Amino acid sequence: MNTELKAIERPIEVNESFFEKxxxxxxxxxxxxxxxxxxxxxxxxxxxxxxxxxxxxxxxxxxxxxxxxxxxxxxxxxxxxxxxxxxxxxxxxxxxxxxxxxxxxxxxxxxxxxxxxxxxxxxxxxxxISALMELQPEEALLIRGNHEATVHVSELRIGDHILVKPGERVPSDGKIIKGQSNLDEAAITGESLPVSKGIGEEVFAGTVNVNGSLTVEITKPSSDTLFQKIIQLVQSAQxxxxxxxxxxxxxxxxxxxxxxxxxxxxxxxxxxxxxxxxxxxxxxxxxxxxxxxxxxxxxxxxxxxLSAISNGAKHGILFKGGVHLENLSHLQAIAFDKTGTLTKGKPEVTDIIVVEELERQPLLQAVASIENHSNHPLAQAIVTYVKKETGSTLAHPESIEDVSGYGVRASLDGLDWKIGKADFVGKMEAESFSNGIAKQLASEGKTIVFVKQNETLVALIALKDVVREETKAAIDLLKAKGIYTIMLTGDSEKTAEAIAGESHVDEYVAECLPETKVEKLKEIRKRFGTVAMVGDGINDAPALATANVGIAMGEGSDVALETADIVLMKNDLPRIAEAITLSQRMNxxxxxxxxxxxxxxxxxxxxxxxxxxxxxxxxxxxxxxxxxxxxxxxxxxxx
Structure with missing residues (x-):
């Protein structure tokens, strides 16, 4: 009886498949x-x-x-x-x-x-869109205690742990809690080269785990992943x-x-x-x-x-509709946020000056050992730099005290250390250190961290939010198209001037609060007409909304997808010039x-x-x- 039913059903399935094709x-x-x-x-x-x-x-x-x-x-x-x-x-x-x-x-x-x-x-x-939807796996390997179970991605909940084996696609957004691997994120960012990721770093649905086994903690349901938002965004645009x-x-x-x-x-x-x-x-x-x-x-x-929107999506440029694509070709000026847009958004060590009496490597190791106990971005930047530079294991201070707003005081290897601002270690001594080089470094937009051992100032570390490698080329491309470029930043005048010079923008406005950026954008619109704003989509949301065209950076963050008119899935500024060229071609x-x-x-x-x-x-x-x-x-x- 069952055999007969199967024999009857099979031609129907074939016919349905034929008609679908x-x-x-x-x-x-x-x-x-x-x-x-x-x-x-x-x-x-x-x-x-x-x-x-x-x-x-x-x-x-x-x-x-x-x-x-x-x-x-x-x-x-x-x-x-x-x-x-x-x-x-x-x-x-x-x-x-x-x-x-x-x-x-x-x-x-x-x-x-x-x-x-x-x-x-x-x-x-x-x-x-169809190709993207096919990239997201339907099943995941769920870890419960010592047991593994294959479940549908819709059954995954926030906090669940899943195992992603080499060669498999990540089924849902999460963070790595065990393992290290290279991930192919071409489906999200358009970048062909795999990205190395380890414990604590984010992974996205639809990306490929190239060579290592990863245990991932789910941070979003499958219906709310970045992958799904990309699909919804392009469907809405079309x-x-x-x-x-x-x-x-x-x-x-x-x-x-x-x-x-x-x-x-x-x-x-x-x-x-x-x-x-x-x-x-x-x-x-x-x-x-x-x-x-x-x-x-x-x-x-x-x-x-439709063809232009499709072309943009293929290259990691997502338009939220034809109106924004059409407006892009009429741009007269573009305003940029600094941090995370023109710059990398994270401070990096640029200069280290150590007194001649001390060896550089042991001193840096001691500083990193102390700073490792702080979550401050400058401290973390110093630790990252020293680990990469020396490759040595960090020690544990005997005592440590965080002095809020100034720096840190610690005891290590029988020595007293003070690491922080000039006022913390002694302003006059800091200003005269190494022939007053701190003043010159500050004029270049760098933040200075001083190191005092016992009662002697022994080192200076300069850090800076470094301009992206592609920023200059991107700004020059826009200027070649006759578009006026402006940087809006909350940083000080000196820092803003230094970054503006490095990034080749035509004009900059320093010490901007979010509401100040909105006012400045209104002024820019009066001067130029059609204006775009490029930002990270979070504190720049009011400015993105004020501009004729809002362009979001930020590696495809949720807020960027929701706020802006155009999203660059990778922090790749030259894509803006590509988007304008595509808009001009379409028009x-x-x-x-x-x-x-x-x-x-x-x-x-x-x-x-x-x-x-x-x-x-x-x-x-x-x-x-x-x-x-x-x-x-x-x-x-x-x-």
């Missing part, structure tokens, strides 16, 4: 079938099988035009507004009424082909229409009504005013119905926008499409009134222009 290509298959039927009908007409040829043409009408006719009727009922699809239906029917079955069928065929091409563009733009597209859609309804009104007048006025025959009058009215339809104009924008292609489609429509209408144009050429000219603008838009899919 064919479904995305249904429009193209229908269009090709329509074309074959037209060829059959034309052949039958040539051998005087007129009735049979008409039947073939009727099938060509129904099969080729069904999808577009259904779409047109449904949209007309839903929007209570006539559309281009309805014009095509009327034109095809009109052609058949006056005996031009071949031309009417060709009109349907080319219209169906242009529809299939537009659907291809849509499918192509969704391809990256559904949001640009201002140009919205204008065309509003214009379409009025235009269609106007064309139909003129067609009705065309059926009567030339007969009485110009002495045309009724046949000629009706024939010209049908040609007008065909050539005046704004198919190419309507198809000028959406395929281009240029849209402009080409619009000018070309309007020119073709005007030429065809004029030729029809002058009685130069026959219906077959009207069909080819009109529908051919639609296909050409879609093909032109598809160029944006290429890098």
């Amino acid at each position: 064919v479904k995305p290509h249904a429009e193209l298959i229908a269009a090709i079938t329509s074309g074959v039927l037209i060829a059959v009908g034309w052949t039958l007409e040539k051998i005087d099988w007129s009735t049979t040829s008409i039947i073939a043409f009727l099938f060509a009408f129904v099969i080729g035009g069904f999808a577009k006719a259904k779409e047109g009727i449904e949209d007309t009922i839903a929007d209570k507004e006539l559309n281009v699809e309805m014009l095509m239906i009327f034109a095809a029917i009109g052609s058949a009424i006056i005996g031009y079955w071949t031309e009417g069928a060709i009109l349907i065929f080319i219209f169906a082909m242009s529809g299939a091409l537009e659907t291809y563009t849509m499918n192509k733009s969704h391809k990256e 559904s949001e229409k640009s201002p140009s597209q919205l204008f065309i859609e509003k214009f379409e309804g009025t235009y269609v009504k106007s064309v139909l009104a003129i067609v009705v007048l065309m059926m009567f006025v030339p007969h009485f005013a110009l002495g045309w025959s009724w046949t000629e009058t009706f024939y010209r009215a049908m040609i007008l119905l065909v050539v005046a339809s704004p198919c190419a104009l309507v198809a000028s924008i959406m395929p281009a926008t 240029r292609i849209i402009k080409q499409n619009v000018i070309f489609s309007i020119t073709v429509i005007m030429l065809l209408i004029a030729s029809n009134f002058l009685q130069f144009l026959d219906l077959p050429f009207g069909v080819i000219g009109h529908e051919g222009s639609t296909i050409l603008v879609i093909l032109n838009s598809l160029r944006l899919l290429k890098s």
